[in-house]
Amino acid sequence: MKTRSKIQTAAAGLAALLALTACGGAATGTQAADIPKTQNTRDISEGVLPDAAAVALLPESYKAKGELTVAMDLSSPPMTFLAEDNTTPIGVNPDLARLVAKKLGLKLKFENTAFDTIIPGIDGSRYDFTATTMSATEERLKVLDMIDYLKGGSAVAVAYGNPLNLTNDTLCGKNIAVTKGSTQQLKHLPNVSKWTCEEKGKPAINAVTLPNVQEALTQLDSKRIDGVFYDASALAWANEQQPNHFTVLSPRMNTRTNTNVAIGLKKGSPLTPALQKAIQSMLESPEYKESLDYWGLGESAITEASLR
Numbered sequence: 001m002k003t004r005s006k007i008q009t010a011a012a013g014l015a016a017l018l019a020l021t022a023c024g025g026a027a028t029g030t031q032a033a034d035i036p037k038t039q040n041t042r043d044i045s046e047g048v049l050p051d052a053a054a055v056a057l058l059p060e061s062y063k064a065k066g067e068l069t070v071a072m073d074l075s076s077p078p079m080t081f082l083a084e085d086n087t088t089p090i091g092v093n094p095d096l097a098r099l100v101a102k103k104l105g106l107k108l109k110f111e112n113t114a115f116d117t118i119i120p121g122i123d124g125s126r127y128d129f130t131a132t133t134m135s136a137t138e139e140r141l142k143v144l145d146m147i148d149y150l151k152g153g154s155a156v157a158v159a160y161g162n163p164l165n166l167t168n169d170t171l172c173g174k175n176i177a178v179t180k181g182s183t184q185q186l187k188h189l190p191n192v193s194k195w196t197c198e199e200k201g202k203p204a205i206n207a208v209t210l211p212n213v214q215e216a217l218t219q220l221d222s223k224r225i226d227g228v229f230y231d232a233s234a235l236a237w238a239n240e241q242q243p244n245h246f247t248v249l250s251p252r253m254n255t256r257t258n259t260n261v262a263i264g265l266k267k268g269s270p271l272t273p274a275l276q277k278a279i280q281s282m283l284e285s286p287e288y289k290e291s292l293d294y295w296g297l298g299e300s301a302i303t304e305a306s307l308r
Contacts, residue, residue, distance in 0.1 A: 037078075037240070037295075041088040044287050045098040050105035051281040057274035058104060062128075067107040070097045071127035073115040078237040078295040079133050082112075092233075092300075095291040096149060096282060097131045100263070103278035119143060122266050129265040129275060133233075136262045136308040145272045146262035146308040149279050151300045153252040153259040154184055155232035157239070159220060162247045166227060168254070172197035174226040177208045177216035184229045185209055188255045195256075213238070221245050229253070236296035252299055262308060272307070279305040 035042075055063075062068070072080045072093055080093040089110045101108035111127055118134075121127045123143055136146040156176070158166050166174070171192075178185035185207065193205040208225050210216045216228040217238060228235070232252050239248055263279060265271055282288055283305055292298050 036084075037090075038084050041083050041085065041090060043098055044095045044291055045102040048099060048102045048285070048287060051103040051278060054103050054274050054277040054281055055105050057277055058106075059270045059274070062104075062106065062271060062274075067109055068101050068104070068128045069109045069111055069126075070101075071111045071113050071118045071121055071130045072097075072132045073118070074110075074112045076133065078240075078297070079233055080131075092150070092291060092295050092297060093131045093133060095295075096288070099282045099285065099287055099291075100131070100275065100278045103281045104274060119264070122264065125266065128271060129263055131263045133261050134264055136260070136264075140264065141308055143267050144264040145267055145269060146264045147272075147276050147279050148260045148262050148302060148304065148306045148308070149283065150261050151259055151302050152261050153232045153299070154188055154229060154255060155235050155252045156249045157217065157220060157228040157230070157235050157246045158226065158249060159223060160244055160246050162249070164226065166249065168192075168249060168251075169196055171205045171227065173203035173206065175206045175208050175224075176227045176229050177210050177219060177225045178229050179213055179216060180209050180211055182230070184231075188253070188257075189229055192253065192255065217242070217246060232299070233295075233297055240296055250299070260302060260306075276305055276307050 072089065074080050074082050074089055078091050080089070080091045082088065083090045089112070094110070098108055113121060115132065118127070118130045118132060119140065122130060131149065133150070133152065134140070135152070140146065156166070156168060156171070158164065176189065178189050189205060189207050198204050210219065213228070213230055213234060216225070216230070219225045220228050228246070235248050239246065263275065265275060283303060289298070289301060292300050
């Protein structure tokens with residue numbers, strides 16, 4: 001069931017980076033200047049007003065309760081993790097969940113739970129929804145309503161400053177690291193190599209399979225490989241925590257797949273129309289872009305809260 005991109009696995013691989021440089025990446029803009037991101041517990045939804053159209057769609061039971069419960073696996077920076085106070089949920093997903101709740105005029109209660117227990121919890125009505133970088137797979141759509149709120153994807157990190165002038169289209173014959181068992185190893189790199197290189201008579205991309213992203217970035221730093229193909233958000237976070245060691249290519253790699261991720265709630269839930277309206281309102285708000293830019297994920301913005 002767990003088929004999201006390797007963001008959660010990234011957390012373990014990037015733990016060393018976070019531990020070594022926990023005070024790196026000072027906040028900028030209205031997200032609280034000069035505060036390290038791992039310490040910044042500001043609520044981005046402060047001052048945001050409810051969306052009247054979304055509130056009008058709320059079932060009376062939710063209005064009476066006045067609160068939504070969101071399930072998250074708080075172990076995957078920069079998407080979903082705990083601040084250094086070990087109490088406050090921070091990251092992209094907590095930011096956006098707070099905005100959605102505020103658009104509905106409701107308080108938000110976080111439940112930190114393992115990823116593979118979230119769907120059973122929603123199905124059992126323990127949680128109202130999840131915003132935990134979950135892709136809308138066929139299997140999940142049998143039990144969940146899922147509403148797009150973000151674009152995921154993969155990217156390539158190269159040596160700092162990109163001395164080889166590499167692009168996503170010029171990796172033929174290069175040694176590109178992927179992590180064992182990742183979507184990049186099993187699916188994306190073979191496909192990209194085929195249509196970018198092999199079908200054009202160029203040498204295939206040489207996949208170097210490594211156990212985790214930290215090992216891959218270490219080998220890139222020592223110039224033993226030419227690049228690292230991995231989850232875009234995890235690479236963006238690693239780049240902030242370990243600056244001037246590598247460069248993440250932009251735009252992200254086109255894997256010819258739908259990379260959107262979705263908020264999930266119980267199939268046929270009476271909350272679905274209101275939540276979809278609130279998410280759409282959130283996507284159109286300046287705070288949405290502010291959060292993504294703050295966490296280094298401006299490319300993740302989407303414009304339509306599509307119900308799957």
